[in-house]
Amino acid sequence: MPLEIAASYRARSRGLLGRDGIDGALLLTPASAVHTFRMRFAIDVAYLTRDLTVLTVRTMRPGRLGLPRLRARHVLEAEAGAMARWGLCPGVRVTVDAP
Numbered sequence: 001m002p003l004e005i006a007a008s009y010r011a012r013s014r015g016l017l018g019r020d021g022i023d024g025a026l027l028l029t030p031a032s033a034v035h036t037f038r039m040r041f042a043i044d045v046a047y048l049t050r051d052l053t054v055l056t057v058r059t060m061r062p063g064r065l066g067l068p069r070l071r072a073r074h075v076l077e078a079e080a081g082a083m084a085r086w087g088l089c090p091g092v093r094v095t096v097d098a099p
Helices: 009-014 082-086
Strands: 003-006 025-028 043-048 054-060 074-079
Touching (some): 003 009, 043 082
Antiparallel strands (some): 043 074
16 A cells, blocks of 8 residues: 655645545654544544554544544554555554555
């Protein structure tokens, strides 16, 4: 799956705003909370620990504010339904391959 990494403040702030969808996922790092204000589509959000282990997965409709997760250091975003297809659930460790 294609993965975009948003590591700068500007990239994290922009996130998926202004897009009609995403092919793959967006990793926000560091991050412990997200919102979907001004978004055009529902997203799946996985909150990840420092070592990229999934803490929880939520589906968020546009116009929502996600609460910060205390142990989260990264957030993975994808189109709604994608994470279930990928088998991402609490306890699964995400791996990122360098290009």
